Amino acid sequence: MDVQTCLSVPPLSTRGWDPTETPQAEALRRLAFLPVLPWKTRALVRRCGSPAAALESVIEEMRSRVGCERVVANLAPGAPGAGRDRPGRGGSGVRLLLPGEPGWPEILESLGDPPCWLFVRGADLGEADPAIAVVGSRRATSYGIEVARRFVSRFASAGAAIVSGAAVGIDAQAHQTAIESGARTIAVTGCGVDVDYPRANHELRARILDSGGSLVSEFRPGGPPRKEGFLDRNRMIAGLCRATVVVEAAERSGALRTGACAQEASRLLFAVPGNVFSAMSTGANRLLADGAAVAASPEDVLEATGLIASPGKPWRPVWRSGVPTGGPGWAGLPENPAAGAVVACLMPAETLPLPVLAERSGLAPPTLAAALLNLEAAGVVRQSLGGVTLLVQG
Amino acid sequence: MLARTMSVAVLGLEGHPVEVEADVANGLPGCRVVGLPDASVQESRDRVRAAVVNAGLTWPDRRMTLNLSPGEIPKMGTAFDLPIALAVLAAGQSLDPEAIRGVWSLAELGLDSRLRPVRGVLTAALAAREAGAGLLLVAPENLAEARLVPGLTCRAVVDLASALALVSRGVGDGEDSAVEAPVSLPAACGLGRSPGGGDLAEVKGQPLAKRALEVAAAGGHNLLLIGPPGAGKTMLARRLPGILPPLEAEEALTVTRVYSAAGLLPPGSSLVTERPFRAPHHSVSLAGMVGGGVGVAMPGQVSLAHCGVLFLDEMAEFPPAVLNALRQPLEEGMVTIVRSRCAVSYPASFALVAATNPCPCGYLGSGVRPCRCEPARAAAYLNRLSGPMLDRIDLHVQVGRVPVAELTAGVVGESSQEVRARVMEVRARQADRAAWAGATTNARVPGSRLDALCRLGPEARRLLSRSVESAVLSARSYDRVRRVARTVADLAGSEVVGEDEVAEALMMRNLDRALGQSGG
Numbered sequence: 068m069d070v071q072t073c074l075s076v077p078p079l080s081t082r083g084w085d086p087t088e089t090p091q092a093e094a095l096r097r098l099a100f101l102p103v104l105p106w107k108t109r110a111l112v113r114r115c116g117s118p119a120a121a122l123e124s125v126i127e128e129m130r131s132r133v134g135c136e137r138v139v140a141n142l143a144p145g146a147p148g149a150g151r152d153r154p155g156r157g158g159s160g161v162r163l164l165l166p167g168e169p170g171w172p173e174i175l176e177s178l179g180d181p182p183c184w185l186f187v188r189g190a191d192l193g194e195a196d197p198a199i200a201v202v203g204s205r206r207a208t209s210y211g212i213e214v215a216r217r218f219v220s221r222f223a224s225a226g227a228a229i230v231s232g233a234a235v236g237i238d239a240q241a242h243q244t245a246i247e248s249g250a251r252t253i254a255v256t257g258c259g260v261d262v263d264y265p266r267a268n269h270e271l272r273a274r275i276l277d278s279g280g281s282l283v284s285e286f287r288p289g290g291p292p293r294k295e296g297f298l299d300r301n302r303m304i305a306g307l308c309r310a311t312v313v314v315e316a317a318e319r320s321g322a323l324r325t326g327a328c329a330q331e332a333s334r335l336l337f338a339v340p341g342n343v344f345s346a347m348s349t350g351a352n353r354l355l356a357d358g359a360a361v362a363a364s365p366e367d368v369l370e371a372t373g374l375i376a377s378p379g380k381p382w383r384p385v386w387r388s389g390v391p392t393g394g395p396g397w398a399g400l401p402e403n404p405a406a407g408a409v410v411a412c413l414m415p416a417e418t419l420p421l422p423v424l425a426e427r428s429g430l431a432p433p434t435l436a437a438a439l440l441n442l443e444a445a446g447v448v449r450q451s452l453g454g455v456t457l458l459v460q461g
Numbered sequence: 462m463l464a465r466t467m468s469v470a471v472l473g474l475e476g477h478p479v480e481v482e483a484d485v486a487n488g489l490p491g492c493r494v495v496g497l498p499d500a501s502v503q504e505s506r507d508r509v510r511a512a513v514v515n516a517g518l519t520w521p522d523r524r525m526t527l528n529l530s531p532g533e534i535p536k537m538g539t540a541f542d543l544p545i546a547l548a549v550l551a552a553g554q555s556l557d558p559e560a561i562r563g564v565w566s567l568a569e570l571g572l573d574s575r576l577r578p579v580r581g582v583l584t585a586a587l588a589a590r591e592a593g594a595g596l597l598l599v600a601p602e603n604l605a606e607a608r609l610v611p612g613l614t615c616r617a618v619v620d621l622a623s624a625l626a627l628v629s630r631g632v633g634d635g636e637d638s639a640v641e642a643p644v645s646l647p648a649a650c651g652l653g654r655s656p657g658g659g660d661l662a663e664v665k666g667q668p669l670a671k672r673a674l675e676v677a678a679a680g681g682h683n684l685l686l687i688g689p690p691g692a693g694k695t696m697l698a699r700r701l702p703g704i705l706p707p708l709e710a711e712e713a714l715t716v717t718r719v720y721s722a723a724g725l726l727p728p729g730s731s732l733v734t735e736r737p738f739r740a741p742h743h744s745v746s747l748a749g750m751v752g753g754g755v756g757v758a759m760p761g762q763v764s765l766a767h768c769g770v771l772f773l774d775e776m777a778e779f780p781p782a783v784l785n786a787l788r789q790p791l792e793e794g795m796v797t798i799v800r801s802r803c804a805v806s807y808p809a810s811f812a813l814v815a816a817t818n819p820c821p822c823g824y825l826g827s828g829v830r831p832c833r834c835e836p837a838r839a840a841a842y843l844n845r846l847s848g849p850m851l852d853r854i855d856l857h858v859q860v861g862r863v864p865v866a867e868l869t870a871g872v873v874g875e876s877s878q879e880v881r882a883r884v885m886e887v888r889a890r891q892a893d894r895a896a897w898a899g900a901t902t903n904a905r906v907p908g909s910r911l912d913a914l915c916r917l918g919p920e921a922r923r924l925l926s927r928s929v930e931s932a933v934l935s936a937r938s939y940d941r942v943r944r945v946a947r948t949v950a951d952l953a954g955s956e957v958v959g960e961d962e963v964a965e966a967l968m969m970r971n972l973d974r975a976l977g978q979s980g981g
Contacts, residue, residue, distance in 0.1 A: 114923045205835070206832065206834075235836050236836065260658075343832075421825060422667070422692075423861050426668070431668065433949070433962075433964075433965045435669075436968035437965070439964075440924065452825070452827060452859075452972070454826045
């Protein structure tokens with residue numbers, strides 16, 4: 068698929084209303100803070116024809132209800148306190164961004180049902196192009212984590228911004244590596260941008276903001292995470308990017324949904340092939356069968372998105388006929404037969420539980436322990452509670 | 462008319478001689494028991510009366526006072542039935558009061574005057590011997606237990622009438638050849654018998670876990686098994702008593718006293734000869750675990766596991782209060798339970814084996830199927846165990862599921878006997894060091910003696926300091942690793958702890974790594 072066709076952005080006017088007109092913008096500023104799922108408000112705007120009409124219908128509806136007088140008063144045009152620079156809760160620097168305003172990501176307009184507003188924390192989104200989405204399972208394997216790390220660091224060096232969903236697993240690794248490689252990173256959250264969800268990524272969100280990245284969401288500040296909200300989130304991840312790379316996904320994974328959205332929005336969709344024995348690879352491999360492009364190296368993605376003209380240094384597999392090639396500490400080890408036996412049981416970047424490794428290698432526990440410690444000291448394997456991981460060298 | 466006989470009040474594992482006095486005087490017919498009796502002793506009045514009448518003997522229908530002396534020791538249980546009956550009969554002149562003076566007795570009476578077994582006979586018999594008793598009368602079911610005490614003549618009597626016949630014949634006459642000499646302890650112990658609980662050879666695969674069991678047995682280390690459901694954690698734990706050294710005579714006696722105090726000794730059995738294995742369910746209460754109950758506390762699971770193995774399956778599911786209560790027994794080898802009426806101490810020196818799933822769904826790192834837990838929840842699951850409790854567990858080892866092919870394969874591993882022989886050898890070596898190490902097992906060596914006990918080779922020292930620097934090892938677990946490495950070196954027969962021993966010790970402390978990572 069040609070890059071230019073997939074990035075042809077329709078003008079704002081295709082929405083059927085002009086968001087830069089004052090009444091429409093005023094109406095959007097009120098609608099954005101309604102405690103309603105964003106897709107429902109969008110549907111209402113579509114049905115009524117414009118945000119102003121939609122707001123009018125909401126006010127009409129609320130008037131007929133008992134006890135909603137204050138809501139009506141706040142929603143009415145000209146009411147004080149509503150709209151413009153209403154801060155996010157706790158003064159966390161949340162800004163409301165409307166279509167057509169400076170910093171609005173034009174690329175979103177090519178989505179079938181583009182968002183009517185965005186809440187942004189951190190840097191403006193304007194310069195976040197070209198962007199590549201890197202998504203995948205929350206329960207990532209060591210293989211997925213390693214792939215995310217290597218791909219994102221290569222994308223970063225080619226100057227791409229990295230977009231992901233601020234979830235744990237692959238998402239967290241993508242943001243993390245982007246920050247480490249000095250790339251811009253944008254986290255699209257499935258709840259208010261000031262909501263501490265998921266808790267495990269509390270520090271990561273702060274680091275994203277510190278590194279000059281942004282947190283983006285259609286959800287109003289303080290909006291709690293909702294199951295349905297994540298589908299909207301996935302759509303926006305795909306919409307913000309030229310290409311979406313699904314790193315690792317199981318049979319039923321939200322990352323597959325992001326992939327489907329990318330295809331609907333005519334974006335490039337890549338999937339990284341996975342181990343056919345691993346349940347965590349089924350979804351990504353299925354995407355490949357269904358027509359996603361193969362991302363066997365980061366260069367595949369960069370070339371297709373036009374970020375590099377031709378692959379410079381080719382991607383080289385690090386595994387050859389059962390023996391890893393190269394690596395800092397590897398040189399002296401093959402002389403140790405026990406270490407060799409351990410390595411022969413492992414696949415690169417995959418984790419084998421310790422008891423399984425003990426069975427497969429057939430080594431006595433004392434020998435195995437010594438071999439593992441030597442390998443770990445040499446940087447060949449890493450041990451964790453999940454098991455022993457053979458690190459990818461180079 | 463006054464009559465006296467002797468019995469023993471058993472409080473926990475202590476026996477106190479009690480003089481049972483009966484006085485029959487003129488007045489309205491009635492019977493009063495004094496001397497701090499509890500409800501069960503008060504009831505014995507009615508039982509004894511019925512038994513006496515049903516034995517065809519005369520119940521003195523006059524004013525009767527029964528005193529259990531000394532009065533400040535609480536008395537409970539049904540063991541005073543027989544001495545009370547003897548005292549009453551002597552006071553009522555159905556029996557010569559002199560004949561029962563030196564007689565000690567312990568038994569419950571049925572309404573038909575038959576003797577029934579009671580708890581704590583071994584402890585009572587020991588106390589009776591201390592007090593210089595000559596003859597002890599017990600129910601037939603208790604005879605084997607009582608006869609474990611040398612230097613005490615124990616006789617079983619079937620009912621009140623035969624008890625009467627026995628005491629009126631006189632204590633000293635040797636006409637009854639049925640009295641057997643007290644048995645010798647080692648013979649009763651059945652030392653060297655093959656242990657129960659299954660043989661280690663029946664466990665297929667699991668080289669890591671088997672090795673950990675051996676190290677745990679050899680060094681007296683506590684062990685945590687981490688693995689998915691169906692990995693065989695329970696099966697492995699059950700085999701630990703079988704590779705521990707056989708019970709020594711002294712130990713067997715103590716274990717028997719605990720079981721007798723808890724009323725768990727099967728009728729007619731003498732000595733507990735196998736190391737106990739206790740596996741309380743995780744719904745166990747605090748009192749059930751450490752001991753408790755109304756009045757005088759009963760031994761809990763920690764004491765019933767004395768000299769044996771306490772197995773906590775699904776350790777993360779146990780109430781935190783129950784786990785915390787294990788700390789005193791783990792440190793001191795005993796537990797003291799204070800209740801309003803008295804405080805009792807029970808021995809509680811056991812090997813702790815705990816088992817847990819690695820995460821709520823159980824499959825993290827199992828290789829069987831992928832873990833279905835939220836990563837954050839999985840990390841939080843094991844963190845629940847952290848803290849003072851984990852600090853007292855030297856070995857944490859992962860257990861994997863064995864593939865079906867291996868289960869059906871005919872490979873037979875080492876038997877428990879072979880492993881036990883090695884363990885005994887290592888324990889003997891540790892016992893030789895005990896004088897200056899301050900403990901008979903490596904696990905209990907005080908930190909101050911560890912430097913001298915655990916001499917590290919140069920590579921081993923480098924490896925340990927590297928592990929501490931790379932934060933694989935906390936300073937807290939540094940000593941634990943050295944203790945385990947000492948045991949591993951003992952198993953290898955070496956005096957100096959080398960690099961390989963430290964490497965293996967580090968592998969058997971898997972959780973340091975995992976919790977260190979999730980924490981930082």
